[in-house]
Amino acid sequence: MLNPAPQSRRDFIVTTALTTAAVAAGSTTALAKPEDVAAEIKKLFGDKPITAGRIKLDLPTIAENGLVVPLNFKVESPMTDKDYVKTVHFFADGNPNPQVASFNFTPMTPRAEAQIRIRLAQTQNIVAVAEMSDGKLFTAKQEVKVTIGGCGG
Amino acid sequence: MSTPTPRVRMPATAKAGEVIEVKTLISHEMETGQRRDGAGQIVPRKIIKKFTATFNGKEIFSADWASAVSANPYQAFFVKVPETGTFEFSWLDDDGSVYKATQKVTVS
Structure with a gap:
């Protein structure tokens, strides 16, 4: 390689x-690899600098069932007309596809916060990238250990 | 498969400008396109790829979902209620079907 x-x-x-x-x-x-996640991020944002921080991930450190893993997150932002979180993208580096979900917020959503449930095929990292209304990018990453995978494995 | 049934839980009344949590759930198998059936054939992908929430016709929140989103997708988020109005939620299926739910919220 x-x-x-x-x-x-x-x-x-x-x-x-x-x-x-x-x-x-x-x-x-x-399955996807960390490079695939990096490639997806590059496709969306090119070589723009991405700073770690401002995103708080709430994921289990150990998921017994990879089919239903609760994913909660929160991005620090005043969420006003001038300064709000536009989109938060999620990627997984060990699933068949690196994409997980993207959430599009507006000033009408007073908190850049949401909850979903996702499938993880194996132990892997979840990577979040938040795009602010001024174009700044922030990222966070967390590993989730999966006992039983969520893709028929 | 039965027709996906959307469910929405949120208060029906609120104070002006109040922040409320919206919890939604829709019954859908979210077929990933990775699985094989008994005959060894790949089961084609069929997922809900987009969730959209509007208030009085204006988009306030949306989510793009990939095959990594669990079956019977759950989506919770927060909204501000500026005035009495109607929230509409829609789920777009890979096959083009759109499932909808509405909820009126009265500002007291």
Whole structure:
């Protein structure tokens, strides 16, 4: 994977599939990797600086059932017409797809806070990126240990 | 599959400018597109991909959901109630169906 020579698409797919299979040990589904999450974030925001902080994640450190993992979050913001949280994106680095959900707030939502329930295929990191109305970006990350995976595994 | 049934829990009355919590739930299997059926065929993806909340026709909150969102998706969030009005909630399915729920809130 660190080979500097340009790879063909086919070689890349084969190598990726083999690596993922080795990592997932028996799982038939190719799972995302931390690089995929980084790539998704780059696709959305390019090379804009992202600061750690302002997002408070409330996730279990150990989830017994990966099918239903409660995800609560809160972003510090006055939520006024001039200064509010526009969107909070969530990614998971060990699911079949890195995307989890995005939440779009407005000044009519007085708290940049929401709750959902998500599926996690295995122990992995949840990464949040909050985009403020002035374009500033903040991030937070938390690992969730999963006892029973949420994708049929 | 039966038709998804949306459920919304929020107060029906509020003070002007009061912050209230909205809790929503919709029955939907959120098929990920990763699973195989008994014959080994991949079951095609069918999820609710977008949740939108409006107040008197104006969008106030929305969420884009990927296949990582659990079956029977739950969504809770907070809203401000400036005046008497109607909240409308809609869930957009992969197949184009839209499921809706409304709730009137009276400002006393």
